[in-house]
Amino acid sequence: MSKLLLNLRNVPDDEADDVRAMLDAQRIAFYETRPSIWGVSAGGIWVTDDEAFADARRAMDDYQQQRSARARAEYAAARRAGTAETFMTMLRAEPARVVLSVLGILLVLVLMALPIILLRR
Incomplete structure (x- = not known):
């Protein structure tokens, strides 16, 4: 086999x-x-x-x-x-991609923290 x-x-x-x-x-x-x-x-x-x-x-x-x-x-x-390649070289080469990636990460973190924030109220 x-x-x-x-x-x-x-x-x-x-x-x-x-x-x-x-x-x-x-x-x-x-x-x-x-x-x-x-x-x-x-x-x-x-x-x-x-x-x-x-x-x-x-x-x-x-x-x-x-x-x-x-x-x-x-x-x-x-x-x-x-x-x-460093973060700064990536930021200079593809700023839109880096900014969108950071925003996506922040969105995921907020969505993960949202239940805890809502339960504390």
Whole structure:
């Protein structure tokens, strides 16, 4: 029976391509399901052989550790260079998006506090 190795929800294309290449290099049989039209399913990469799943999982764990280390190193380098994204750079680049996000957060907080405020009266 096939087992899900990677859910493709919020997975960047380069990461999915790396996983496909890794599975091909290790000669692990897999197939991919595409996201549904309505967004119910995000799609995934499935390993077809149960015995190969353990090998695929180990390879995936190694890949994720390497990717994590690389991303952390890139972020640290960007911080040292002063090019890392900060709240202020986001505010300058997309002020409407940032303001709407902050207003949305405040609205949710008010709605969550509203029952407590009404019960105290």
